Amino acid sequence: MAISSALIKEFSVICGKENVLTEEVDRMSYSYDAAVLTPVVPALVVSPPAQEELGKTVKLAYDNDLPITIRGSGTNLSGGVIPEQGDGLVILTNKLNRILEINKEDLYAVVEPGVITAQFAAVVAGHGLFYPPDPGSQAVSTLGGNVAMNAGGLRGLKYGVTKDYVMGMEIFDYRGELVKTGSRTVKCVTGYNMAGLMSCSEGTLGIFSNIIFKLVPPPKASKAMMAVYADINKASETVAGIIAAHIVPCTLEILDQNCIKHVEAYTKAGMPLEAAAILLIEVDGGHAQMVEEDTVNVIEICKKCGATDVRIARNAEEKNTLWEARRNALPALARAKPTTVLEDATVPRSKIPAMVAAVNEIAKKYALDIGTFGHAGDGNLHPTILCDRRNKEEFHRVEAAVDEIFDVALKLQGTLSGEHGIGMAKAKWMEKETNRATIEFSKNLRRALDPKYLFNAGKKVL
Amino acid sequence: MSEQTNSLRNVRQLASMLHELDDMLVSCMRCGICQSVCPIYGATMREADVARGKIALLENLANSMIADAEGVNAKLNRCLLCGSCQKNCPSGVNSLDIFLRARGIVTGYMGLSPVKKIIFRGLLVRPGLFNIFLEISGKFQGLFLKDANTTLGTSCSSLLRPVVGDRHFPALAKEPFHAQLSSLDTPAGASGLRIAFFPGCVSDKLFPNVPAAMLTVMQKHEVGVYMPPDQGCCGIPALASGDRKTYDALVRRNVELFCAGSFDYLITPCATCAATIKEIWPKLLEGHSEKIREKIGLLQKKTIDVSAFLVDVLKVPLPASSREGKRITYHDACHLKKSLGVSEQPRVLLNGLPGWQLVEMPEADRCCGCGGSFSLFHYDLSSQIGQRKRDNIVSVRPDAVATGCPACMMQIMDMLSHNNDHIPVKHVIELYAETL
Incomplete structure (x- = not known):
């Protein structure tokens, strides 16, 4: 560890000794996130106890040229919080976990970045309101992390993703100065839309101090159903048919054959093993009658498009059973082999059958077990490669397969990542999806806001 | 170099x-x-x-x-x-x-720390000596204990502070359960069932009312009881401290002791003992002979929590649940709910208690922070976690707290006592026995 003891002492003066971790056993546990990548042990870990100390910590680190990685719960899937090489500093946000305001008249909330997503959603629900973004890691992910990665989830099609709920924020710049953007109002055109720029910035532009989130009224009724298909093209036609009928389900999920097979092996719940795909559809809205009408129409569309079976949940218990298949998709796949490489290449929703077919071809070509599930309404698929990272030869095949999955997604006019982020994992692919000018533009932006290139330097744009 | x-x-x-x-x-x-x-x-x-x-x-x-x-x-x-x-x-x-x-x-x-060496290899592995040691302690504890909370029956001690810290703990029983009754061998009655009874150390030494209540219940339902003398600890404290040698010796001792009798179920009022016998014994078989392994498998199949036995096996008749009466709240012991999957049955029993209504506390299945010897070596952390449990308990204004594990009882008593809450802590089986 090359950070001087004098500098460590300065961090201790700002944050308190108990919030500065120097021991190897402590630092080592901040060397990874949920991506299957090589860990990097940080030289120092600091956990500011409040917003003011966060600003001072950033300034001290920047003045001393320490590469800075901001970390929430460390759940991201792209290596976005794996520390930088050298004297990497990790700043933890999880002590900044206060909900500062929930405003029921003006429908917004102000939070610190370390608040846990699901806990926030529960408190909001307790006030009779709704915060829709529900990333898979919501039980532990932080709101700051959600904004930094622009996290998605199952409700994207109807309710949007994290960025659609960011109204404004306060951020520390590289000098530790507090910058304000956006406001508590529905409309605000004061200055640049910097809150928009910060959403999805992956810790490369500035450090969130607090965030203003939009809240919405909760739906009053909902209905869930499951449609089974012998041909995945028909499932895709159903998705197109539902949208064309001007119905926007709150969730529209797909599981492919291999995924169904793994879920059945794990749950023995009687999944339709012969099916090529199943769709899980939920409609919601402000009026029970409207939801009923939508349900009838969706069932009709499913049948017209060739669903071999459509099941509808008549009560909460049946709804729970239907969703069991989707909830168990990742646990079932994760249990099948030691290592789970979870991708999120995303295509226009009409290209889902082409994407699934290509993924299955790639699985065959590289002799890998890949199960695919995902958000059919968003074209956001999660091809999940089941492997064992200790098997080097196999893991080379996994890497080749991932590269090829990206290639196909781009050919289908899709994108590298729908919601997991670029981080370290996909940075080298950025230019392929965009072009050189985009990379240069992004780097110029970074240099302007981070002249020493210390904010998560090895992530996002190289 | x-x-x-x-x-x-x-x-x-x-x-x-x-x-x-x-x-x-x-x-x-x-x-x-x-x-x-x-x-x-x-x-x-x-x-x-x-x-x-x-x-x-x-x-x-x-x-x-x-x-x-x-x-x-x-x-x-x-x-x-x-x-x-x-x-x-x-x-x-x-x-x-x-x-x-x-x-x-x-x-x-x-290497094992010297203190643990004395406790595990010197005492725990020799139940007779362990009992004598604690009996002597029990007789003289009055000299250095002071009442902390009379509802809970907890004490504190400035003399023992170096060992027990600032704990408020139930005093060692004047007469541990095994001194009241060293062994038992009764035939199956009308139920046609016979159980092997494993009281567990904490019940035996601190809460003898719990095993006594168990026996009352078995007698009432005409269930035969096989309780061999000189039972040893289930082994978990030694195993948790990494002392595999002591653990293996204790497992062997208990396995031989119990398999000498005939019975349909093995029952203990301690969630941790039950989970250890059912979930952990069968996983750590390396040090045992084929014969012992077979017997461990047999005991695994027969081991059941007492509330699960009453509700699922005996199917005891219970009155309909009440929305009136004194308020009782239930804490899910980790080893009952998370290890054995038992969470409904104790609630079924509590719901059927005449004069009581069951009120759920928030986070009922969140750990109380005891963790056996964890609470000895990390008391600050243990009580920080325990305080959250205490806050959840008092938030529903109960007249009593019930749980299915004597170790949780000890921890919850400590937390309530420190907050000066006068809420008695009971084992589910004690409350059920009172209704018979």
Whole structure:
């Protein structure tokens, strides 16, 4: 560890000794996130106890040229919080976990970045309101992390993703100065839309101090159903048919054959093993009658498009059973082999059958077990490669397969990542999806806001 | 220099020993979901305190990426072994198994602390001597204990502070259960069933009313009881401290003792003992002969929690649940709910208590923070976690708290007593026995 003891002492003066971790056993546990990548042990870990100390910590680190990685719960899937090489500093946000305001008249909330997503959603629900973004890691992910990665989830099609709920924020710049953007109002055109720029910035532009989130009224009724298909093209036609009928389900999920097979092996719940795909559809809205009408129409569309079976949940218990298949998709796949490489290449929703077919071809070509599930309404698929990272030869095949999955997604006019982020994992692919000018533009932006290139330097744009 | 090479060689040896855990460690996909349920992480928010962090450290130790075995060991011991992470792990990592085995390997390498050596190898493994030691302590404890809370029956002690800290604890029973009744062998009555009865150390020494209530209940329902004398500890305190030798000896002793009798079910009022016999004994078979292994398998099949026995096997008749009467709230012992999957049955019994209504506390299944000897070595952390349990309990204004584990009873009493709450803590079976 090359950070001087004098500098460590300065961090201790700002944050308190108990919030500065120097021991190897402590630092080592901040060397990874949920991506299957090589860990990097940080030289120092600091956990500011409040917003003011966060600003001072950033300034001290920047003045001393320490590469800075901001970390929430460390759940991201792209290596976005794996520390930088050298004297990497990790700043933890999880002590900044206060909900500062929930405003029921003006429908917004102000939070610190370390608040846990699901806990926030529960408190909001307790006030009779709704915060829709529900990333898979919501039980532990932080709101700051959600904004930094622009996290998605199952409700994207109807309710949007994290960025659609960011109204404004306060951020520390590289000098530790507090910058304000956006406001508590529905409309605000004061200055640049910097809150928009910060959403999805992956810790490369500035450090969130607090965030203003939009809240919405909760739906009053909902209905869930499951449609089974012998041909995945028909499932895709159903998705197109539902949208064309001007119905926007709150969730529209797909599981492919291999995924169904793994879920059945794990749950023995009687999944339709012969099916090529199943769709899980939920409609919601402000009026029970409207939801009923939508349900009838969706069932009709499913049948017209060739669903071999459509099941509808008549009560909460049946709804729970239907969703069991989707909830168990990742646990079932994760249990099948030691290592789970979870991708999120995303295509226009009409290209889902082409994407699934290509993924299955790639699985065959590289002799890998890949199960695919995902958000059919968003074209956001999660091809999940089941492997064992200790098997080097196999893991080379996994890497080749991932590269090829990206290639196909781009050919289908899709994108590298729908919601997991670029981080370290996909940075080298950025230019392929965009072009050189985009990379240069992004780097110029970074240099302007981070002249020493210390904010998560090895992530996002190289 | 030579000392350094020596210690490096030793760490390499430790690393190769840890490689036996490799297949279990590799299944952790680092998703971090364990953060949402780990009581220790909830209190400290330190990644090294959660299962994902500990598993990463063990992997690094096994792969010689860290040499600080002592540091890793200290982190390993910051765990309640409550099983919350295992229960909620999306990829099914057997974290309890990993941590118990890792503690054994690391302790084997570093050696057992002298205090633990005296307790486990000197006393625990010899139930007779252990009992005499505690009986003498019980007789003289009045000299240095002071009442802390009369509703709870807890005491505190400034003289014992170096050992027990600022704990408010139930005094050792004047007469432990085994002194009241050393053994029992009664035939199956009208029920046609016979149980083997394992009271467990905490019940025996601190809460003799609990095993006494068990026997009242069995007698009433005409269930025969086989209770062999000189029972040993189930072994979990030794195993949790990495003392595999003592653990194996205790398991062997109890297995031989119980398998000498005939019975349909093995019952204990202690959630931790039940989970140890049913879930842990069958997982750690390496040190045992084929014969003992078979017997462990047999006992595993027969072991059942007492409330599950009453509700699922005996199907005892119960009055309809009431919305009136005194308020009782229930704490899910980790080893009952997370290890054995028993959470409905105790509630069924409590719902049927005449004159009581069951009110659910928030986070009823969140660990109370006891963790056996964890609370001795990490009392600050243990009471920080316990305080959250206490706050959840008092938030529903109960007239009593019930649970299915004497260790949880001890911890909850300590927490309530420190907050000067006058809420009695009872085992479910005590309350049920009162209705007979």
